[in-house]
Amino acid sequence: MSGALEQDTRDTALPPERLACELARVWRTPPGLLGFIGTVDHKRIAHRYIATAFVFLALGGVLALAMRLQLARPEARLIGPDRYNQIFTMHGATMMFLFAVPVMEAMAVYLVPLMVGTRNIAFPRLNAFSYWIYLAGGILLWAAFAIDMGPDVGWFAYVPLSGPNYGSGKRADIWAQMITFTELAALAVAVEIVVTVLKQRAPGMSLDRIPLFVWSMLVTAFAVIGALPAIMVASTSLILDRLVGTHFYNPSEGGDVLLWQHLFWFFGHPEVYIIFLPAVGMVSTIITTFARRPVFGYLALVLSAISTGVLAFGLWVHHMFATGLPRLGESFFTASSMAIAIPNGVQIFCWLATLALGRPVLRVPMLFVLAFFFTFIIGGMTGVMVASVPLDTQVHDTYFVVAHFHYVLIGGSVFPLIGAVYYWFPKITGRMMSEYVGRWVAGLLFAGFNLTFFPMHILGLIGMPRRVYTYPASLSWGGLNLFVSMSAVVLALGFLLFFVDALRSMRGGAVAGSDPWGAPTLEWATPSPPPSYNFAYIPVVNGLYPLWDDATGVNVATGLRVDRRELIVSSVTEARPEARESSPRNSVWPFWTAIATSVVLIWSIFSPWAVVWGSVPIGIALIGWFWPKATPEDLA
């Protein structure tokens, strides 16, 4: 591959044009199918990840519209209960496991290496594997739904409804195994992000110079590592109960049904923050850039993110206030659930102060931040209300809660995410999205969202429970439901317009240049879209806002090899360079490992022996993956 260059050629030996050319050759992804499945470029993988996640968002949105169609009037018979139960389960599972978590991690897979100034993510092959596994999990779930085998037990799959006695067929198993797929993918990315952030930062990027989005993703990655094992234990034991007759959740044989809820929510509540914390980082980033000044209270924002991540593990029981747990335990979880409002408050005040002290420019990403403020704070307020045990017993499992968590998840995460897409789109594609269309998108999404979800608070308070496929006409919920259903169309139009804008701008948007917003962080120091090697020279950082501190140039370090993929490993706190490290080449083995793993996971729904026999092809694929290849990258 590197025949043109002698071994151990350094970047200092080449003029800039030649250097770019050689780096592009060493880091390139070859065209064609093998190149496509073998690439380990974090940007290409993130591309796919993001695109796939948005496809799942659209699919989940279609399901939401189907539900709104059915609920538009009382006693409608458009969708029967069996299909409806599959639909709302699919909606929740798709949005949580196939959209929200993956899209946030995918944004990080794209941005974190650029923001910390390195050339690829840590463990790039694991990254490739992660995407294929995620894709396989998504296909499994949706293929099952297409043949009427979609899970129908809710995204939370409470036992005994999902257990061997009541969950008929293989529907609950599909749910449980989809969990395994997506969690495997999410855990892999979490490990990559943790190691990239801790060990691959540009020289000089000490802990207090890490961009806030990167901090958020670091906390998120740790939350993933802490939370996801719980759902793995839960889904595995559920499959065992269903497949080989264990009794984890069978009360007549010493099992316990509430054990499931503890495990599920020990994962499920941090999950909310796994979705929300990246959005916090996006908001901080967008506000800083458009307020045209350093963020107010950097340290406070970092500490809030960390304490949110920690507190997130002490709240799970507030999903179980209606199960009749002992009073003392409930009181503790009320206090902890209330307490998490404090770090969130700190963040909001810091952002407001940043805006007040700066000169805010209202470009489209900022509009989404404003929409975020308006809606997320309402969600936070209703969050305080459901944290109160007595109040929760009234609104729990009603449309009030549906309204609450959509305010938190859409207002708190999806609005910042769409803002972030407008913000980073020029970096990712090299082209701007439309400012004009963007304003319409923001307006439609904001109006559509609030008109759709605000009335649900009232519906819940006047008694409408969640997860019902219909309701009697006599309860006078019909009017509000019809209103909600019509508003949902506005919301859907907003998303449609967003997709149209994104697809059109990809080809026809105005050319962006490397830094169209005048932003301060490292990803804007490289061309848009970034070359395969990200940076021709590894940047050196001596402040939180390297591009504002230095308006014309960028400090860099030299001395890296050009004849192989090489990057810098630096120390955890100071980011002192410790070693030059090679970064793995493209490989098709992660793809084969993912295929082998998928076959085993699906097979294991039907037979426990799959795990035994299936470990053989997985083992072979893994040996292929890790066996030394005598490339320059392998030698040290």
Added chain:
Amino acid sequence: MRQPRVVADLSKLPLHGFETASLTWWGTLAFMLIEGTGFLLTIAVYLYLVAVAPRWPIGAPPPDWRAGTATTLVLLLSLVPNVMIARAAERQDIRRVRVLLIVMAAFGTAPIPLRVLEFRSLNVLWDSNAYGSVTWFLLGLHSTHFVTDLAETFVLVAVMFTRHGENRRRFGDVQDNALYWNFVVFTWLPIYAVLYGVPRLT
């Protein structure tokens, strides 16, 4: 485009650092964190079921402790060559590493028949009741990790005897494998205490 201004020269940095300067070392650590959380949660499940049950163990005598204790002893003993191999890898002493890898492979294989014996001396089946389920699950979970690391050790034996062996990166792999083996041994101790101790306490 911004003009690059060279402020540092990294050409003298070592290629591939060891331990905290190695990415794979941190990766191994992260996976240990994930799996450690998994073990911790499974132990929590075990104790939760103990708390719910009126009597523990349910419908079975406590497991026979002999096979489990033998496993524990072998695993503890294996720490000695494991520490030695980590040191040899640090010194990049290929001959010692090769010999010790074979020793480690033997130490990894020895507990397998013991583990089979352990399953047989649990006195309960996974489908008898929740006690049986969680006992088998916990023991099975640990066995999976232990077998996985053993497989990795065998692959390393093969690699180190090829021309790829004498390489800083491979020595790093040996170190990471030793680190993971420590994890397998140390996570076993609380599991051993729970599996064999708790049924005797209550």
Added chain:
Amino acid sequence: MSSARHRFPYAIVTPLLLAACSGAQSAFTPGSPQSQALRSLFWLMTIVCGVIWLLVMLSLILAIWRRGPAALAGSPQERRATMVVGTCVMATVAVIAALTVVSYAATRRMAEAGAEEPLTIRVRASQWWWEVEYPDTIASHGFITANEIHVPVGRPVRVELEAADVIHSFWVPGIAGKLDTIPGRTNTLTFTARHIGVYRGQCAEFCGLQHAHMALLLVVQDPRGFARWEDVQRTQAVTPSDTEQMRGREVLVSRQCAACHTVRGTMASGRLGPDLTHIGGRAFLAAGLLPVTRGSLAAWVADPQTLKPGNNMPLVPLSPDDLRAVSAYLAALR
């Protein structure tokens, strides 16, 4: 909203039930001190949170409209901002702490039990109906009914909640917050109804295909009316008064119906489905699906799977005459 409270004696209410039910499943129509306390707590929190939200929105607007150069790090403006943010954080802590205490106080207030001996009712939730048992120390005084709970006004009530299959949740918003019924456990809900009326409730935990059709009625009566109702429920089923009803009883006992349903005083003694001894006196059938009339009973028996798809009652093929007879008999079981 309090105008929606129903203060009619039950005897008058029965025919009006359908109309009266509108709005009866609302947290805003409290019929007990428990749900009243919840309503006050709700408004308190809504007002506090609403005011805070308005303040934040106001400062957001001000922050964006402010004109002038950006204040740099270390400037006097930034120091002032630090003070303001610090104050806001402390205020947040104070408000959060206050709301937590208010929430604890509400819990405590709601748990206060009356001195009077409570009326104990056992509710067993099944897919997708509620079995209601009024146990009594004298076994023959206890009785079982379904989907309709009667309680006397002013007397504390203790509901013991159990589940027959999966998790359900007992929720009558006008009376109390919800409490799950959990297989392998018994949960206890206590309340005292203060206002005579009919309160609708519904299963609040997703429980499978017909989760949407798992309603119940809670009827609060004056003590005399309640005693009368109890007396009626204790009796065995009425004997048929004409040949059609007689035939209906025969069909019911001889066909599959008896395998799942009990009609006390006949051979029908199945326990899988609701007790039908006094079905004719209940307001609804099939857990709130249809009002009890002869016509709806016939429609239900003729085709339960179309009316409530997936429910556990099979279609029992009956001749038109048999169907008429059964419905006549059931309607007469008051």
